[in-house]
Amino acid sequence: EVQLVESGGGLVQPGGSLRLSCAASGFTFSSFEMNWVRQAPGKGLEWVSYISSSGSSIYYADSVKGRFTNSRDNAKNSLYLQVNSLRAEDTAVYYCARAQMATIHYWGQGTLVTVSS
Amino acid sequence: QSALTQPASVSGSPGQSITISCTGTSSDVGSYNFVSWYQQHPGKGPKLMIYEVSKRPSGVSNRFSGSKSGNTASLTISGLQAEDEAEYYCCSYAGSDTWYVFGTGTEVTVL
Numbered sequence: 001e002v003q004l005v006e007s008g009g010g011l012v013q014p015g016g017s018l019r020l021s022c023a024a025s026g027f028t029f030s031s032f033e034m035n036w037v038r039q040a041p042g043k044g045l046e047w048v049s050y051i052s053s054s055g056s057s058i059y060y061a062d063s064v065k066g067r068f069t070n071s072r073d074n075a076k077n078s079l080y081l082q083v084n085s086l087r088a089e090d091t092a093v094y095y096c097a098r099a100q101m102a103t104i105h106y107w108g109q110g111t112l113v114t115v116s117s
Numbered sequence: 118q119s120a121l122t123q124p125a126s127v128s129g130s131p132g133q134s135i136t137i138s139c140t141g142t143s144s145d146v147g148s149y150n151f152v153s154w155y156q157q158h159p160g161k162g163p164k165l166m167i168y169e170v171s172k173r174p175s176g177v178s179n180r181f182s183g184s185k186s187g188n189t190a191s192l193t194i195s196g197l198q199a200e201d202e203a204e205y206y207c208c209s210y211a212g213s214d215t216w217y218v219f220g221t222g223t224e225v226t227v228l
Binding site: 035037044045046047050059061095101102103104105106107108109110 | 120149151153155161162163164165168169174206208210213214215216217218219220221222
């Protein structure tokens with residue numbers, strides 16, 4: 001069974017940083033592209049970042065470019081999102097999601113990031 | 118990249134069929150057959166219901182079906198059941214820079 005478990009969210013002040021993690025199990029992690037998708041409270045889904053299976057290709061939404069860093073450790077079956085210079089509008093549930101052939105097939109349960117003073 | 122446009126809400130009685138539209142542009146829905154649909158219950162992560170416009174993952178009821186015409190994709194739920202009450206999002210691949218664009222979401226209510 002595919003499992004994606006996010007962690008690392010919490011309350012942070014504007015301008016602060018967090019490192020989100022996603023522990024993957026139930027599949028060969030190193031074979032799959034991964035994404036981060038977020039959902040602000042009561043709002044829709046927004047793609048944040050893509051990383052290829054090897055980690056050699058990474059893309060970001062314009063809204064987070066230069067502030068967020070996506071990475072993975074295939075030996076540890078883990079995906080990470082370093083989020084810096086946080087703003088109120090970054091408040092959201094952040095989902096780790098597995099993709100294949102230009103489709104996101106599996107999602108985690110998410111971790112909540114709240115940016116507030 | 119703007120969000121794909123979906124109706125805010127759709128409702129139907131048990132046993133009826135409903136259709137949710139998802140309108141994009143020639144840069145996303147109109148260019149790729151990588152349109153997917155997700156069901157999301159409150160407090161839960163999304164669940165894939167349809168991928169590549171009309172394919173159903175294993176375990177998803179055949180009451181769910183998808184189609185596309187031009188820049189608009191559609192999700193049809195037939196034989197509506199109480200458990201279908203949820204938020205539904207469409208999603209389209211949008212090229213290897215923007216990657217994914219999601220719809221605005223549709224709340225499905227079973228009357």
